[in-house]
Amino acid sequence: xxxxxxxxxxxxxxxxxxxxxxxxxxxxxxxxxxxxxxxxxxxxxxxxxxxxxxxxxxxxxxxxxxxxxxxxxxxxxxxxxxxxxxxxxxxxxxxxxxxxxxxxxxxxxxxxxxxxxxxxxxxxxxxxxxxxxxxxxxxxxxxxxxxxxxxxxxxxxxxxxxxxxxxxxxxxxxxxxxxxxxxxxxxxxxxxxxxxxxxxxxxxxxxxxxxxxxxxxxxxxxxxxxxxxxxxxxxxxxxxxxxxxxxxxxxxxxxxxxxxxxxxxxxxxxxxxxxxxxxxxxxxxxxxxxxxxxxxxxxxxxxxxxxxxxxxxxxxxxxxxxxxxxxxxxxxxxxxxxxxxxxxxxxxxxxxxxxxxxxxxxxxxxxxxxxxxxxxxxxxxxxxxxxxxxxxxxxxxxxxxxxxxxxxxxxxxxxxxxxxxxxxxxxxxxxxxxxxxxxxxxxxxxxxxxxxxxxxxxxxx
Numbered sequence: 001x002x003x004x005x006x007x008x009x010x011x012x013x014x015x016x017x018x019x020x021x022x023x024x025x026x027x028x029x030x031x032x033x034x035x036x037x038x039x040x041x042x043x044x045x046x047x048x049x050x051x052x053x054x055x056x057x058x059x060x061x062x063x064x065x066x067x068x069x070x071x072x073x074x075x076x077x078x079x080x081x082x083x084x085x086x087x088x089x090x091x092x093x094x095x096x097x098x099x100x101x102x103x104x105x106x107x108x109x110x111x112x113x114x115x116x117x118x119x120x121x122x123x124x125x126x127x128x129x130x131x132x133x134x135x136x137x138x139x140x141x142x143x144x145x146x147x148x149x150x151x152x153x154x155x156x157x158x159x160x161x162x163x164x165x166x167x168x169x170x171x172x173x174x175x176x177x178x179x180x181x182x183x184x185x186x187x188x189x190x191x192x193x194x195x196x197x198x199x200x201x202x203x204x205x206x207x208x209x210x211x212x213x214x215x216x217x218x219x220x221x222x223x224x225x226x227x228x229x230x231x232x233x234x235x236x237x238x239x240x241x242x243x244x245x246x247x248x249x250x251x252x253x254x255x256x257x258x259x260x261x262x263x264x265x266x267x268x269x270x271x272x273x274x275x276x277x278x279x280x281x282x283x284x285x286x287x288x289x290x291x292x293x294x295x296x297x298x299x300x301x302x303x304x305x306x307x308x309x310x311x312x313x314x315x316x317x318x319x320x321x322x323x324x325x326x327x328x329x330x331x332x333x334x335x336x337x338x339x340x341x342x343x344x345x346x347x348x349x350x351x352x353x354x355x356x357x358x359x360x361x362x363x364x365x366x367x368x369x370x371x372x373x374x375x376x377x378x379x380x381x382x383x384x385x386x387x388x389x390x391x392x393x394x395x396x397x398x399x400x401x402x403x404x405x406x407x408x409x410x411x412x413x414x415x416x417x418x419x420x421x422x423x424x425x426x427x428x429x430x431x432x433x434x435x436x437x438x439x440x441x442x443x444x445x446x447x448x449x450x451x452x453x454x455x456x457x458x459x460x461x
Contacts, residue, residue: 007455009039010445016048025056029102036098040091043125044446049098050129053105078110085113090120106137112144119147124155135165140172142179149182159186230261248278255287264295282334282341289327296320324348332361339368343375350378355385373399377416380423389423396420414440414447421453430457 012035019028032049035042081096094117100110115130131148134141149165152158163186169179237254244250255270268291275284300316303309328345335341346361359382365375380395399416409417417440424433434457437450445451 007445007451009035009042009045010451012038013042013045013048013446016045020048020052020055025052028052029056033095033099033102037095040094040121040123043123046098046123046126047129050101050105050133053102056105081113085117088120090117093117094121094123106133108134108137108141111137115147119151124151127151128156139168142169142173142176145169146178146182149179153182153186162186227261230257233257234261246277248274248281251277252284252287255291259291259294262298264291264298267291282331282338285327285331285334289324289331292323292327293320296323321348321352325352339365340371343368343371346375346378350382353385355382358382373401373416374412377412377419380416380419384419384423384426387426389427392423393420393427396423409439409443414444418448418450 012031016028016031016035019025019031029049029052032045032052035045036049039045077096077099081093081100084090084093084096094114097110097114097117100107101114104110111130111134115127115134118124118127118130128148128151131144131151134144135148138144145165145168149162149169152165153162163183166179166182166186169176169182173179234254234257237250237257241247241250241254251270251274255267255274258264258267258270268288271284271287271291275281275288278284296316296319300313300320303313303316325345325348328341328348332338332341332345342361343365346358346365349355349358349361359379362375362379362382366372366379368375376395376399380392380399383389383392383395396416396419400413400420417436421433421436421440424430424436434454437453440447440450441454
């Protein structure tokens with residue numbers, strides 16, 4: 001029965017996608033509501049439904065009338081949602097509020113309540129989507145920014161996006177204690193993950209605490225800086241550099257402003273100057289690498305936007321890979337004991353099919369706790385590339401040891417399970433392969449081609 005139910009949900013989802021492509025929005029939404037009712041954890045269906053509701057509203061010339069009509073129709077859904085919310089039945093409450101959002105996808109109050117319900121149900125991606133929508137509609141909503149920042153920080157460990165939310169709060173409330181504490185917490189977490197504070201983040205914290213909020217500081221705190229902002233900040237930082245020419249933090253700050261302004265050559269020059277002032281800081285080489293990579297990416301995006309020559313795009317992609325490899329090798333040579341660098345270097349080598357060299361790097365990287373499981377997964381992929389599937393099986397199972405302890409499946413676990421099942425397939429161990437694919441199928445029937453593999457196994461048996 002479980003298999004039939006999963007197949008039914010997936011077919012409904014596929015029909016909804018087809019209806020959406022034909023601009024049959026109402027039918028697509030009805031199908032997705034059915035799929036969500038059958039499987040509340042099916043976040044793909046939920047996200048697609050929200051997207052279609054917004055597209056429907058955008059395509060409606062009488063937007064205001066549509067929203068008013070929707071609000072009248074959805075009064076019963078509002079009270080039903082509140083009823084279930086008071087009973088802490090968040091699943092039914094969320095469905096009721098989402099029915100409102102189908103007709104009025106920019107209803108701020110309902111988006112916030114839906115975000116709270118999704119968070120309570122541990123549907124973190126959906127919760128973030130609701131709060132992000134509010135952020136787009138009302139960028140100055142401090143409470144929403146705080147909730148969104150906390151989700152990024154505590155639930156998905158996206159420290160950059162969390163910092164951006166807290167910084168946005170300080171744009172509107174310069175003395176907001178929660179936002180200042182949020183930035184401090186993000187910096188502390190950054191220390192744990194990276195081993196050192198980000199230069200600009202730490203200098204920002206000092207300024208948040210100690211100085212008056214001049215126009216310059218206001219511009220620095222903006223998550224998205226205008227061209228005018230960057231010109232002002234570059235000039236101001238240049239003046240600071242003239243006063244303190246050997247202050248590495250000021251030089252790095254100047255480089256990063258040039259990077260944001262897409263003055264790539266200037267950014268590289270300033271990062272190189274910082275490296276000359278502090279030659280022991282190999283992370284400056286990483287900044288140079290990222291700048292060069294972004295510079296090439298920009299060229300590729302411009303070519304693609306203008307239907308540029310495919311051969312030229314391919315050459316740039318190749319140049320980007322070679323550039324990353326060059327800088328990573330340089331960093332590994334500078335810091336051979338840094339296992340995070342070994343892991344990153346191994347990935348770059350794997351992507352260029354330098355498999356034996358990649359294996360060497362991953363075998364060192366497994367000694368770094370933060371990257372151990374991912375390194376084992378890559379080792380498995382390396383051995384699979386060499387058709388050593390028995391060795392690959394060992395690596396994948398080692399990577400899955402964390403799953404075996406908790407029983408929880410996340411995106412990484414799904415990837416490793418898929419790789420393990422593929423190794424079983426290649427060894428002719430079809431029963432083991434199908435059982436492993438089923439572990440993914442139970443919780444995400446839309447993952448890669450798992451559904452087709454399971455269906456095929458039933459038809460052939």
